[in-house]
Amino acid sequence: xxxxxxxxxxxxxxxxxxxxxxxxxxxxxxxxxxxxxxxxxxxxxxxxxxxxxxxxxxxxxxxxxxxxxxxxxxxxxxxxxxxxxxxxxxxxxxxxxxxxxxxxxxxxxxxxxxxxxxxxxxxxxxxxxxxxxxxxxxxxxxxxxxxxxxxx
Amino acid sequence: xxxxxxxxxxxxxxxxxxxxxxxxxxxxxxxxxxxxxxxxxxxxxxxxxxxxxxxxxxxxxxxxxxxxxxxxxxxxxxxxxxxxxxxxxxxxxxxxxxxxxxxxxxxxxxxxxxxxxxxxxxxxxxxxxxxxxxxxxxxxxxxxxxxxxxxxxxxxxxxxxxxxxxxxxxxxxxxxxxxxxxxxxxxxxxxxxxxxxxxxxxxxxxxxxxxxxxxxxxxxxxxxxxxxxxxxxxxxxxxxxxxxxxxxxxxxxxxxxxxxxxxxxxxxxxxxxxxxxxxxxxxxxxxxxxxxxxxxxxxxxxxxxxxxxxxxxxxxxxxxxxxxxxxxxxxxxxxxxxxxxxxxxxxxxxxxxxxxxxxxxxxxxxxxxxxxxx
Numbered sequence: 172x173x174x175x176x177x178x179x180x181x182x183x184x185x186x187x188x189x190x191x192x193x194x195x196x197x198x199x200x201x202x203x204x205x206x207x208x209x210x211x212x213x214x215x216x217x218x219x220x221x222x223x224x225x226x227x228x229x230x231x232x233x234x235x236x237x238x239x240x241x242x243x244x245x246x247x248x249x250x251x252x253x254x255x256x257x258x259x260x261x262x263x264x265x266x267x268x269x270x271x272x273x274x275x276x277x278x279x280x281x282x283x284x285x286x287x288x289x290x291x292x293x294x295x296x297x298x299x300x301x302x303x304x305x306x307x308x309x310x311x312x313x314x315x316x317x318x319x320x321x322x323x
Numbered sequence: 324x325x326x327x328x329x330x331x332x333x334x335x336x337x338x339x340x341x342x343x344x345x346x347x348x349x350x351x352x353x354x355x356x357x358x359x360x361x362x363x364x365x366x367x368x369x370x371x372x373x374x375x376x377x378x379x380x381x382x383x384x385x386x387x388x389x390x391x392x393x394x395x396x397x398x399x400x401x402x403x404x405x406x407x408x409x410x411x412x413x414x415x416x417x418x419x420x421x422x423x424x425x426x427x428x429x430x431x432x433x434x435x436x437x438x439x440x441x442x443x444x445x446x447x448x449x450x451x452x453x454x455x456x457x458x459x460x461x462x463x464x465x466x467x468x469x470x471x472x473x474x475x476x477x478x479x480x481x482x483x484x485x486x487x488x489x490x491x492x493x494x495x496x497x498x499x500x501x502x503x504x505x506x507x508x509x510x511x512x513x514x515x516x517x518x519x520x521x522x523x524x525x526x527x528x529x530x531x532x533x534x535x536x537x538x539x540x541x542x543x544x545x546x547x548x549x550x551x552x553x554x555x556x557x558x559x560x561x562x563x564x565x566x567x568x569x570x571x572x573x574x575x576x577x578x579x580x581x582x583x584x585x586x587x588x589x590x591x592x593x594x595x596x597x598x599x600x601x602x603x604x605x606x607x608x609x610x611x612x613x614x615x616x617x618x619x620x621x622x623x624x625x626x627x628x629x630x631x632x633x634x635x636x637x638x639x640x641x642x643x644x645x646x647x648x649x650x651x652x653x654x655x656x657x658x659x660x661x662x663x664x665x666x667x668x669x670x671x672x673x674x675x676x677x678x679x680x681x682x683x684x685x686x687x688x689x690x691x692x693x694x695x696x697x
Contacts, residue, residue: 210573213584217348222585251336258340266348302333309329 179307186304187240190253193297194237198230217266232256247308254301261294361562363609363624364635369675370623370657370668372640376411381645381663387435388653391681395665396433401442404433404458409656409667409681421451422461432473436531439478445470445485450498452478464504468496472527476551482536484527492519495527495538497553509553516543521583522568530596533628539594539603542568542587546594546601548628559626562633563607565590597652599677600634601626604647621647623657639668654681
């Protein structure tokens with residue numbers, strides 16, 4: 172049981188680190204070529220009406236989630252947020268692939284080299300990671316609280 | 324109990340994530356596919372599908388059409404040419420040759436106007452010409468200007484669209500081949516609305532019957548008719564209401580690039596001209612038109628260039644989810660490329676009063692009926 176929870180903690184740390192790596196990398200590569208990124212967002216049939224909001228909002232949220240993942244207190248909400256964000260990216264790709272007659276791309280750095288299907292798999296993988304992270308963290312946290320509650 | 328709460332939260336996160344993106348999508352779809360306040364005319368059956376042939380590849384384009392023959396070039400294999408008759412039965416494959424061993428190319432284009440053909444690259448740039456008896460091309464101009472579109476008028480003159488060195492905007496011009504080749508440019512024909520590059524984009528064509536240049540804008544409801552001296556004849560109006568190009572252009576300073584910054588509102592996707600008519604594949608749906616038909620077909624609007632009027636419209640149907648890519652009209656046939664297929668539509672000469680069948684084909688069918696009667 173103890174080994175099990177130790178493994179779980181390592182896995183959790185790994186998941187958080189992967190997310191931080193992904194989000195910081197993606198956000199920085201977007202900010203580095205911000206004028207180009209903004210145009211790419213604008214070309215997207217789904218996002219064109221909200222270009223400046225999305226262009227600024229997405230990398231900002233990515234940075235914020237990364238910061239929150241570092242702070243233990245905010246880790247659980249950050250994992251929920253990461254989960255939601257990855258779900259949103261995945262939905263976006265799904266919609267672009269299936270319902271749009273025009274397919275642009277606006278991912279940062281090396282992610283641009285992925286084709287859309289690879290991208291979809293990549294995203295689903297991260298959705299699963301966030302899911303696992305939440306599952307590991309939430310009973311621990313809630314469990315502790317309830318344990319304290321029972322003790323008092 | 325705790326597990327259940329976690330699942331509920333995750334579920335809410337998932338639903339709201341999917342919800343937000345779907346909402347964004349449905350709102351933007353609404354923005355793009357709004358109703359337009361114009362009405363198309365659908366009367367009788369101006370065009371009925373006649374023949375269809377599988378070409379096995381989707382890289383063919385129509386390089387020319389004349390005297391009952393359709394010439395198909397291939398963008399992947401630029402020295403390969405197919406000649407088809409208008410009933411799509413007799414197929415002849417030609418291998419183009421050059422007066423040299425190899426030729427580098429970037430955007431090589433083939434144009435056939437019997438008894439000549441041109442192999443042209445506007446980016447390298449070079450112009451090769453040959454005749455349709457031996458299909459061997461020779462360079463006919465040293466250091467031609469750069470251009471993005473080209474349509475031959477005859478064996479010695481070609482219409483081009485390039486970029487003006489002075490204004491950095493699109494410009495129409497004419498190359499005259501001779502001992503001392505000449506390039507004429509017209510700064511007046513294309514009218515800038517936004518940036519002069521994207522907003523003036525369109526399709527350059529030459530109408531051999533009327534001997535007119537026809538240029539159909541992609542992003543506004545206008546086409547230009549001019550003579551071979553590049554003098555404006557008249558400006559035509561397509562039936563929709565988009566008189567100003569609705570595009571956004573952004574610059575990427577670090578790469579010194581100009582790019583479309585939003586999906587453009589395409590008005591006229593493609594066009595062709597033959598006889599008195601201009602055929603335009605519009606991207607805008609009119610009033611009272613069923614969207615389910617639009618999902619499975621392309622619309623062709625027919626304009627009369629001589630009377631400067633809109634005549635009527637007809638549909639060209641998709642083949643296996645592929646939409647009409649490019650098209651040409653020859654005699655009384657509409658020829659279209661759809662995915663791997665080439666199709667012909669028979670045009671009703673009662674509605675297309677100025678079109679008539681090809682004489683030879685007509686004679687052939689008479690011989691056929693004669694034989695049948697015997």
